[in-house]
Amino acid sequence: MLTNASLISEIKNIISQSRDNAVRSVDYQRTLMYWHIGQRIFEEEQNGEERAEYGTYLIKYLSEQLQPEFGSGFSYRQLNWYRQFYKTFPIMSALRTQLNWTQYKLLTSIDDAHKREYYIAESVKNNWSARQLERQINSSLYERLLMSNDKESVLAIAKGELIPNDASQIIKDPMVLEFLGLKRESAYYEKDLEESIITHLQDFLLELGNGFSFVARQKRIHLDGDDFFIDLVFYNRLMQCFVIFEIKTHKLTHEDLEQLQMYVNYYDRMEKLEYENKTIGILLCADKNNSLVKFTLPEENKSILASKYQLYLPTESQILEALKTEFDEFKKDQK
Known part of the structure; x- marks a missing residue:
């Protein structure tokens, strides 16, 4: 009974x-x-x-x-x-029965059919509210993903037709963290940014995207008498792997990349189960040098990524300029 x-x-x-x-x-x-x-x-x-x-x-x-x-x-x-x-x-x-009129109004204002399809698929799959959909559109989510992927793959992943096999397919660069409420002009420490992310964890998970769940904050690693602390640890069920975040409020250095590589190696050797994929490490930094990242890491690297964060919503011109820069760098690499 x-x-x-x-x-x-x-x-x-x-x-x-x-x-x-x-x-x-x-x-x-x-x-x-x-x-x-x-x-x-x-x-x-x-x-x-x-x-x-x-x-x-x-x-x-x-x-x-x-x-x-x-x-x-x-x-x-x-x-x-x-x-x-x-x-x-x-x-x-x-x-779609899952979408309400407010969401359709937002979608109707999007001229690009591919972009509109993407937001429809993501809204339905993630059960976004109208406020969440508006925030993702305003933060240029679709364009930011295009910086590291092509239209067809972005749309296929959103519809569930393609399982991401590369971190660059789901990790955005830049990440927009305007919901933290931190002022652009303010000087603050990494712990301030980390604490604010934890306070706004639901919004941060929304920015991360599909399949992420929170695992740990300041994860302690003990190595022969020395203690190290990983800022944030998440798990992505789509890629079946741990995703480690290290937060840097300065322009990243090669020492930052080497530190994150050590954390990734530890998780792969000590935490990862046999059926799981290799750990991904993300350096969330105030600024980055793409060439430094490229030449510090191995050519076949797919485990370490650097993503610049910004504390305000991007303008359309900023997104277009970023897409142009990304395309120019891609053409340069093809030569």
């Missing part, structure tokens, strides 16, 4: 799940309503002789007729959104 506590717990879970399902159902029905309205507006526009002028008149007229009775959800601006929503997602059966 169930105890009273177990019975209450089960019933509470049933109530919570039912409420969540009801909210999702209402959200989806509202999304479908907006899609159908957008479809009718678009179809009516196509029958107008002067399409651009008629479209403006039509939406303005509809707003005047609908808003007094149904409220601000049918303002001129909102009706324009519904029309654009239909144009962006013309196949109703392709709409």
Whole structure:
């Protein structure tokens, strides 16, 4: 027999799940309503002789007729959104029940189809809220992954069609840590950055991406009387390996890389199980010299990566410049 506590717990879970399902159902029905309205507006526009002028008149007229009775959800601006929503997602059966209207509004503003597909796949797979989706779009997540990978692989990994086999396929460079609330101008120690990451662990995991879980902070390693402490240890279930983070608030040096290599070697020899893949080490640094990284590490290196962090959201021009630099370096390496 169930105890009273177990019975209450089960019933509470049933109530919570039912409420969540009801909210999702209402959200989806509202999304479908907006899609159908957008479809009718678009179809009516196509029958107008002067399409651009008629479209403006039509939406303005509809707003005047609908808003007094149904409220601000049918303002001129909102009706324009519904029309654009239909144009962006013309196949109703392709709409995802896991996404709400706020998320679709964010997705509708993305012109690039590949980029939009990526955010849809990631939102569904990771159960992102609208706030989380907005943050990932604003932090240029898609573009940052493209710096180390190609469009097809980024999209395939997001859809679950491809299992990442290289750390560069899932580790972003730069990492955007604006959620830590640290000022760009402030001088601070590595322990300050580490403590702030732990305080905002959920946001940091979101920035890390798929498959990460937290393992340890200041992991102690004892080697013949000497103690060493690894800043942060995570595990990635997609790649089936430990991921070690060392935080440096200065421009990285070859000594930093050598220290991290020692930690990676220790985990591979002492912590890793036979079926697991090799440990990955990430130097999260304030600045880096790509040539120093390239020539300090072996040519076949896939275990150690350096990722620059920034404490503010990147601008579009910064992302474009970073992509151009990455492409120029790639062309240089091919010569």
